[in-house]
Amino acid sequence: xxxxxxxxxxxxxPEGARTSLNCTFSDSASQYxxxxxxxxxxxxxxxxxxxxxxxxxxxxxxxxxxxxxxHFSLHIRDSQPSDSALYLCAVSPDxxxxxxxxxxGTGTLLSVKP
Amino acid sequence: xxxVIQTPRHKVTGKGQEATxxxxxxxxxxxxxxxxxxxxQGLEFLTYFRNQAPIDDxxxxxxxxxxQMPNQSHSTLKIQSxxxxxxxxxxxxxxxxxxxxYFGEGSKLTVL
Numbered sequence: 131x132x133x134x135x136x137x138x139x140x141x142x143x144p145e146g147a148r149t150s151l152n153c154t155f156s157d158s159a160s161q162y163x164x165x166x167x168x169x170x171x172x173x174x175x176x177x178x179x180x181x182x183x184x185x186x187x188x189x190x191x192x193x194x195x196x197x198x199x200x201h202f203s204l205h206i207r208d209s210q211p212s213d214s215a216l217y218l219c220a221v222s223p224d225x226x227x228x229x230x231x232x233x234x235g236t237g238t239l240l241s242v243k244p
Numbered sequence: 245x246x247x248v249i250q251t252p253r254h255k256v257t258g259k260g261q262e263a264t265x266x267x268x269x270x271x272x273x274x275x276x277x278x279x280x281x282x283x284x285q286g287l288e289f290l291t292y293f294r295n296q297a298p299i300d301d302x303x304x305x306x307x308x309x310x311x312q313m314p315n316q317s318h319s320t321l322k323i324q325s326x327x328x329x330x331x332x333x334x335x336x337x338x339x340x341x342x343x344x345x346y347f348g349e350g351s352k353l354t355v356l
Contacts, residue, residue, distance in 0.1 A: 162343050173248075173335070173347040174287070218287060222343055230275065230343045231300055236286030 132157045134221050136235035144243055149206040151238045153219030156200065162222035163195055164232060165204045169215045177204070177217075209242045216240075246270075248348035250336050256354045257326050265321045265351045269338030275299075276319045277337040277345060278311055287335070293319060326355045 133156040143149050151165075162181055168174040180186045180195045180202065195202040206213055216239050220232040249268040257263050269276045277292040291301040293313040304311065308326075313319040323330055333352045337345040 164343075171349075173349045174345075175347070176344045179343065230339055230341070230345075231277070231289060231292055232343075232345060233289060234279075234287040 132160070132221060132223060132233045134219060134233050134235040136217075136219055136238050138238060139236075140239040140241070142241045142243060143209050145209060145211060147209050147242075149209045149213070149240060149242075151204045151206075151217050151219070151240070152201065153203065153221075153235055154201050155221045155233075157221070157223060158197070158200065160197075160221045160223055162230070163193070163202045164220040164222070165191075165193060166218040166220060166234075167215045168218060168237075174216075174218055209240075211242045211244050214240055214242045248336055248338055248346055250334075250348035250351050252351055253349065254352045254354075256356065258356055259327060260325050263323045263326050263330075263353055263355075265323075265334050265336075265353070267319045267321070267336030267348060268317060269319070269336070270340075270346055271317075273338035273340045273346070275339040275341070276313060277339070278319070278321050279335045279337065279347075281333045281335055281350070282331075290321070323353070326353070328355045331355045 137152045164179045165177040166174040180193045190207045192205045216237045218237045219235045251266045275294045278290040281287045289303040291311045296313045308324045311321045333350040335350045337347040
Protein backbone atom coordinates (compact mmCIF):
# COMPACT_ATOMS: atom_id res chain seq x y z
CA UNK A 131 0.00 0.00 0.00
CA UNK A 132 1.52 3.27 -1.16
CA UNK A 133 2.28 5.76 1.63
CA UNK A 134 2.97 9.35 0.61
CA UNK A 135 4.18 11.84 3.23
CA UNK A 136 4.82 15.56 2.93
CA UNK A 137 6.91 17.98 4.96
CA UNK A 138 6.61 20.49 6.40
CA UNK A 139 2.88 20.57 7.19
CA UNK A 140 2.88 24.34 6.93
CA UNK A 141 5.32 27.06 6.01
CA UNK A 142 5.40 30.85 6.18
CA UNK A 143 7.96 32.65 4.01
CA PRO A 144 8.54 36.29 3.03
CA GLU A 145 7.89 37.47 -0.50
CA GLY A 146 10.90 36.84 -2.72
CA ALA A 147 12.17 33.86 -0.72
CA ARG A 148 13.09 30.46 -2.10
CA THR A 149 10.69 27.80 -0.82
CA SER A 150 11.31 24.05 -0.65
CA LEU A 151 8.61 21.42 -0.20
CA ASN A 152 9.31 17.72 0.32
CA CYS A 153 7.55 14.47 -0.49
CA THR A 154 8.50 10.88 0.31
CA PHE A 155 6.84 7.73 -0.99
CA SER A 156 7.05 4.08 -0.03
CA ASP A 157 6.55 2.10 -3.25
CA SER A 158 9.81 1.85 -5.20
CA ALA A 159 7.86 0.77 -8.30
CA SER A 160 6.21 4.20 -8.54
CA GLN A 161 6.60 5.71 -11.98
CA TYR A 162 5.11 9.20 -12.13
CA UNK A 163 5.44 12.08 -9.70
CA UNK A 164 3.30 15.19 -9.55
CA UNK A 165 2.85 18.45 -7.70
CA UNK A 166 -0.62 19.98 -7.50
CA UNK A 167 -1.60 23.34 -6.04
CA UNK A 168 -4.95 24.11 -4.41
CA UNK A 169 -6.00 27.64 -3.55
CA UNK A 170 -8.54 27.94 -0.76
CA UNK A 171 -11.98 26.73 -1.85
CA UNK A 172 -10.78 25.88 -5.34
CA UNK A 173 -9.98 22.74 -7.30
CA UNK A 174 -6.51 21.21 -7.09
CA UNK A 175 -4.58 22.00 -10.29
CA UNK A 176 -1.49 20.28 -11.66
CA UNK A 177 1.67 22.35 -11.44
CA UNK A 178 4.23 20.01 -12.95
CA UNK A 179 5.37 16.41 -13.10
CA UNK A 180 8.51 14.35 -13.55
CA UNK A 181 9.02 10.77 -14.71
CA UNK A 182 12.76 10.16 -14.46
CA UNK A 183 15.48 10.89 -11.93
CA UNK A 184 16.89 14.39 -11.98
CA UNK A 185 15.57 17.90 -12.21
CA UNK A 186 12.97 19.72 -14.27
CA UNK A 187 12.42 23.49 -14.32
CA UNK A 188 9.37 25.43 -15.45
CA UNK A 189 9.53 29.15 -14.78
CA UNK A 190 9.96 29.76 -11.04
CA UNK A 191 9.25 26.12 -10.20
CA UNK A 192 11.76 23.26 -10.11
CA UNK A 193 11.07 19.63 -9.29
CA UNK A 194 13.76 17.18 -8.16
CA UNK A 195 13.31 13.40 -8.14
CA UNK A 196 15.51 10.79 -6.50
CA UNK A 197 13.84 7.40 -6.90
CA UNK A 198 16.53 5.56 -4.92
CA UNK A 199 15.84 7.78 -1.91
CA UNK A 200 12.06 7.55 -2.48
CA HIS A 201 11.98 11.35 -2.42
CA PHE A 202 10.98 14.25 -4.61
CA SER A 203 10.71 17.95 -3.95
CA LEU A 204 9.36 21.22 -5.31
CA HIS A 205 11.34 24.44 -5.15
CA ILE A 206 9.80 27.83 -5.74
CA ARG A 207 12.09 30.69 -6.65
CA ASP A 208 11.09 34.30 -5.81
CA SER A 209 7.94 33.26 -3.93
CA GLN A 210 4.90 35.52 -4.46
CA PRO A 211 1.81 36.08 -2.30
CA SER A 212 -0.20 34.46 -5.11
CA ASP A 213 1.76 31.25 -4.44
CA SER A 214 -0.01 30.98 -1.06
CA ALA A 215 -1.95 27.70 -1.29
CA LEU A 216 -2.04 24.05 -0.28
CA TYR A 217 0.62 22.10 -2.19
CA LEU A 218 -0.10 18.42 -2.77
CA CYS A 219 2.40 15.88 -3.99
CA ALA A 220 1.09 12.78 -5.76
CA VAL A 221 2.48 9.49 -6.95
CA SER A 222 1.21 7.18 -9.66
CA PRO A 223 1.99 3.48 -9.44
CA ASP A 224 3.30 1.34 -12.23
CA UNK A 225 0.78 1.12 -15.03
CA UNK A 226 0.40 -2.61 -14.48
CA UNK A 227 -2.95 -2.54 -12.76
CA UNK A 228 -4.03 0.89 -11.70
CA UNK A 229 -3.56 3.11 -14.71
CA UNK A 230 -3.06 6.67 -13.71
CA UNK A 231 -4.65 6.64 -10.26
CA UNK A 232 -2.78 9.18 -8.11
CA UNK A 233 -2.06 8.75 -4.40
CA UNK A 234 -1.73 12.12 -2.71
CA GLY A 235 0.14 13.33 0.34
CA THR A 236 -1.70 15.33 3.03
CA GLY A 237 -0.27 18.60 1.78
CA THR A 238 1.90 21.54 2.79
CA LEU A 239 0.10 24.80 3.46
CA LEU A 240 2.27 27.64 2.16
CA SER A 241 1.77 31.27 3.14
CA VAL A 242 3.86 33.95 1.42
CA LYS A 243 3.84 37.25 3.31
CA PRO A 244 4.26 40.55 1.42
CA UNK B 245 -14.18 24.07 -22.10
CA UNK B 246 -16.18 24.26 -18.87
CA UNK B 247 -13.95 21.88 -16.95
CA VAL B 248 -15.22 19.20 -14.58
CA ILE B 249 -18.62 20.13 -13.21
CA GLN B 250 -19.79 18.89 -9.82
CA THR B 251 -23.23 19.31 -8.29
CA PRO B 252 -24.37 20.18 -5.74
CA ARG B 253 -21.57 22.40 -4.44
CA HIS B 254 -22.93 22.12 -0.91
CA LYS B 255 -25.20 19.49 0.62
CA VAL B 256 -26.41 19.17 4.20
CA THR B 257 -28.01 15.92 5.29
CA GLY B 258 -29.24 14.48 8.55
CA LYS B 259 -27.62 11.39 9.99
CA GLY B 260 -29.02 8.30 8.30
CA GLN B 261 -30.16 10.05 5.13
CA GLU B 262 -28.91 9.36 1.62
CA ALA B 263 -26.68 11.71 -0.38
CA THR B 264 -26.03 11.58 -4.12
CA UNK B 265 -23.28 13.61 -5.73
CA UNK B 266 -22.96 14.20 -9.48
CA UNK B 267 -19.98 14.73 -11.72
CA UNK B 268 -19.77 15.74 -15.38
CA UNK B 269 -16.24 15.06 -16.71
CA UNK B 270 -14.49 17.04 -19.41
CA UNK B 271 -15.80 15.95 -22.79
CA UNK B 272 -13.52 13.37 -24.38
CA UNK B 273 -11.80 12.34 -21.18
CA UNK B 274 -11.81 8.56 -20.78
CA UNK B 275 -11.20 8.24 -17.03
CA UNK B 276 -13.21 9.58 -14.09
CA UNK B 277 -11.95 9.56 -10.50
CA UNK B 278 -13.58 10.21 -7.14
CA UNK B 279 -11.59 11.48 -4.14
CA UNK B 280 -12.55 12.63 -0.64
CA UNK B 281 -10.76 15.52 1.07
CA UNK B 282 -10.67 16.24 4.81
CA UNK B 283 -8.28 18.25 6.96
CA UNK B 284 -7.17 15.16 8.87
CA GLN B 285 -6.89 12.56 6.09
CA GLY B 286 -6.06 14.83 3.17
CA LEU B 287 -7.04 13.78 -0.35
CA GLU B 288 -8.07 10.12 -0.33
CA PHE B 289 -8.67 8.04 -3.44
CA LEU B 290 -12.09 6.38 -3.55
CA THR B 291 -12.71 4.86 -6.98
CA TYR B 292 -12.27 5.30 -10.71
CA PHE B 293 -13.73 4.39 -14.08
CA ARG B 294 -12.13 4.05 -17.47
CA ASN B 295 -14.37 4.17 -20.54
CA GLN B 296 -17.31 3.90 -18.10
CA ALA B 297 -16.07 0.58 -16.67
CA PRO B 298 -15.19 0.38 -12.95
CA ILE B 299 -11.43 -0.21 -12.63
CA ASP B 300 -10.45 0.26 -9.00
CA ASP B 301 -12.69 0.82 -5.99
CA UNK B 302 -10.09 0.01 -3.36
CA UNK B 303 -10.69 3.28 -1.50
CA UNK B 304 -14.44 2.95 -1.19
CA UNK B 305 -15.95 2.18 2.22
CA UNK B 306 -17.66 -1.05 1.25
CA UNK B 307 -21.00 -0.92 2.99
CA UNK B 308 -22.58 2.46 2.30
CA UNK B 309 -20.72 3.96 -0.65
CA UNK B 310 -21.37 3.21 -4.30
CA UNK B 311 -20.38 4.85 -7.57
CA GLN B 312 -21.71 4.51 -11.06
CA MET B 313 -20.98 5.83 -14.51
CA PRO B 314 -24.07 5.14 -16.62
CA ASN B 315 -22.77 7.12 -19.61
CA GLN B 316 -19.64 8.98 -20.69
CA SER B 317 -21.02 12.35 -19.63
CA HIS B 318 -21.69 11.75 -15.96
CA SER B 319 -20.83 9.79 -12.85
CA THR B 320 -22.55 9.60 -9.48
CA LEU B 321 -21.34 8.86 -5.97
CA LYS B 322 -24.05 7.68 -3.61
CA ILE B 323 -23.70 7.48 0.16
CA GLN B 324 -26.43 5.61 2.01
CA SER B 325 -27.22 6.11 5.68
CA UNK B 326 -24.83 9.05 5.98
CA UNK B 327 -22.81 9.42 9.17
CA UNK B 328 -21.07 12.52 10.62
CA UNK B 329 -17.68 11.02 9.69
CA UNK B 330 -18.74 11.15 6.01
CA UNK B 331 -18.58 14.96 6.17
CA UNK B 332 -15.93 16.00 3.65
CA UNK B 333 -15.37 17.63 0.29
CA UNK B 334 -15.89 15.04 -2.44
CA UNK B 335 -13.81 15.77 -5.52
CA UNK B 336 -14.30 14.37 -8.99
CA UNK B 337 -11.54 14.42 -11.58
CA UNK B 338 -11.20 13.35 -15.19
CA UNK B 339 -8.19 12.42 -17.28
CA UNK B 340 -7.27 11.78 -20.91
CA UNK B 341 -4.53 9.19 -20.43
CA UNK B 342 -1.81 11.77 -19.81
CA UNK B 343 -1.65 11.03 -16.11
CA UNK B 344 -2.79 14.57 -15.30
CA UNK B 345 -6.05 14.78 -13.39
CA TYR B 346 -8.40 17.71 -13.92
CA PHE B 347 -10.45 18.29 -10.78
CA GLY B 348 -13.84 19.86 -10.23
CA GLU B 349 -14.30 22.28 -7.34
CA GLY B 350 -15.95 19.62 -5.24
CA SER B 351 -19.15 18.91 -3.37
CA LYS B 352 -19.02 19.78 0.31
CA LEU B 353 -21.07 17.28 2.28
CA THR B 354 -22.08 18.11 5.85
CA VAL B 355 -23.82 15.40 7.89
CA LEU B 356 -25.53 16.71 11.00
